[in-house]
Amino acid sequence: MDGSNKNAENSILPIVQSQRERYRIRAQELEAQTLSQQQQVTLLQNEMDKLRSDNVKLYEKIRFLQSYPTKTPGSMEDGTEHRYSSQYEERLDPFSTFSRKEKQRRYMNLKPYDKITLSMGQFIMGNKVARTVTFFYTLLLHSMVFLVLYKLAHTEDCKRDLAVECHQKFADHMKKVHGEADDHFGH
Incomplete structure (x- = not known):
């Protein structure tokens, strides 16, 4: 009985080891894939922030050019001007920038259950x-x-x-x- 037990263990051991090795390789592949995706998300986020900043700068230049009198008033009709005008105005206003940063700091200091309560309250009220x-x-x-x-x-x-x-x-x-x-x- 003891010999058959060892034979069973010896025959199962290589199978379990090969399975463990496959899982370990798969876990490493998934970790590498996750890291790659995180880097890609960070890269895209940075690119999006840069584009947003560029758009606000372009709007600033539009406003500058619009300040000169012209015979034909130029306006963007697709709402782009409105979207970037608000971002431009916010960027100029130091109080709104401070307020936004202060709210973010306070939010980060909240306990998890307070964050959940705040999020639920904002969702319900909105x-x-x-x-x-x-x-x-x-x-x-x-x-x-x-x-x-x-x-x-x-x-x-x-x-x-x-x-x-x-x-x-x-x-x-x-x-x-x-x-x-x-x-x-x-x-």
Whole structure:
């Protein structure tokens, strides 16, 4: 029995080792792929930030050129001008920049449950459907709590009344059947 156990272990051991080796290689491949994707995301994020900055600079130049009087007013009709004008104005305003950085700093100092609560609150306040669902959910929840409390109070009241009635019937029975002498069971 002991020899067959060792044979089984010896035959399974290479299989398990080769499987472990395949998993280790696959894990390394996945780690390399993840690292590559993270680098690509960082690269794209940096490129996007640079493009956004370039667009704001271009808008700044447009504003500068528009300040000179011309006979034909030029305007971008696709909303691009409006989008970059707000970013341009924000960039010029040091108070909004400070405020944004201060909000970000405070947000990073929050505990995870505070971040979740803040995110949920912002989602609910920013979405009409979420506000409506939350309102009716709260209304339903409060109604259920009040109904349960009412039912509990009514049930306890009924139990007390039943106990008093049962005690009175027992006392009347004791008095009627056993007489006045056994009054020590009653009151």
